[in-house]
Amino acid sequence: MKFTAEHEALRKTVRDFVEKEINPHCDEWEEAGEFPIHDIFKKLGNLGLLGIQKPEEYGGMGLDYSYNLVAAEELGTAHCGGVPLAIGVQTDMCTPAISRFGSDELKRTFLAPAIAGDMVGCIGVSEVAAGSDVAGMKTTAKQDGDDYVINGSKMWITNSPKADFICLLANTSDDKPHKNKSLIVVPMNTPGISFSPHLNKLGMRSSETAQIFFDDVRVPQRYRIGAEGTGFMMQMLQFQEERLWGAANVIKALEHCINKTIEYCRERKTFGQPLINNQVIHFRLAELQTEVEALRALTYQACELHIEGKDVTRLASMAKLKAGRLGREVTDSCLQYWGGNGYMWENPVSRAFRDVRLVSIGGGADEIMLGIICKMMGTLPGKQRD
Secondary structure, eight states, X not given: OOOOHHHHHHHHHHHHHIIIIIGXXXXXXXXXXXXXXXXXXXXXXXXXXXXXXXXXXXXXXXXXHHHHHHHHHHHXXXXXXXXXXXXXXXXXXXXXXXXXHOOHHHIIIIIHHHHXXXXXXXXXXXXXXXXXXXXXXXXXXXXXXXXXXXXXXXXXXXXXXXXXXXXXXEEOSSSOTTTSEEEEEEETTSTTEEEOSOOOOSSOTTSOEEXXXXXXXXXXXXXXXXXXXXXXXXXXXXXXXHHXXXXXXXXXXXXXXXXXXXXXXXXXXXXXXXXXXXXXXHHHHHXXXXXXXXXXXXXXXXXXXXXXXXXXXXXXXXXHHHHHHHHHHHHHHHHXXXXXXGGSTTOHHHHHHHHGGGGGTTTSOHHHHHHHHHHHHTOOOOOOOO
């Protein structure tokens, strides 16, 4: 990609923010299981970092997705995965459909405050029995006069305990699974919404995640994004940017693991010589860095095509798949070279090992990515019928 001076200025802004506002507090936030999300988001909003590619009319910068990718990549320099994840939910998961398809009222009521950092958003797709299988979700929104009445639940919802609104995918008719869903913006202070206790996650400990319950939750139908029954399509479009964001966010996080491991292996001596002198180690780290560069190239290529308006479903799925699998490979290999120190909970590579595991699950599991890729290659078998 041809990065301009503007790209590099944005990169520095994000990096400086991470170094000043996030990294000094990561250990504290990881231990607490939360971070001051409204405070951090307001500071991000003041810098324009929550609306990089959003319309200027609603407070965004109006830039193309390459600038968003730069920001996602720099957020990977954070010393924890949970805070960048929470930011990515705001910028690339719960607001793209509002920005692209929402009414002016929705944009002014929810998008503009989200860009300014005055509101925190979350995305409601996954359910206990419907994670990657979006078509199988059960939450309903039934028409009643000018309102929808929502019943059901959503699971593993990042940001939800402190969110001001949710971009909710719900069944609004009895039509086929790909035609019966709508995206609805639901204020989180609406009566009938309740939460589970914070979910006790393996990683991403600094982000707050909970299950949400909807019990006769009533919202105006005008809070629906676009036409009824188009929610599945909109969510699939949102997934592409979510997957590109996730792939970009992993790149520098993995480079950080490699570089910290190089530092440790230079200092740590065994059998009279630094660990890094062992060919098996310095060769392996060279292999891993090469793989990270390959991921970067794939992600950049997908981003360029996305900016040109091309369908990047295939490349975004490949980037997401590669990011998740490489994340596991890099963190596992690096942890091994730290020996017993790598097995300690507070070790930076140990934290990355736990955090990055989500990349192969959230936003569509590896197996879903493989299915999409196979379908676009023409190798996916049709469903067998008796």
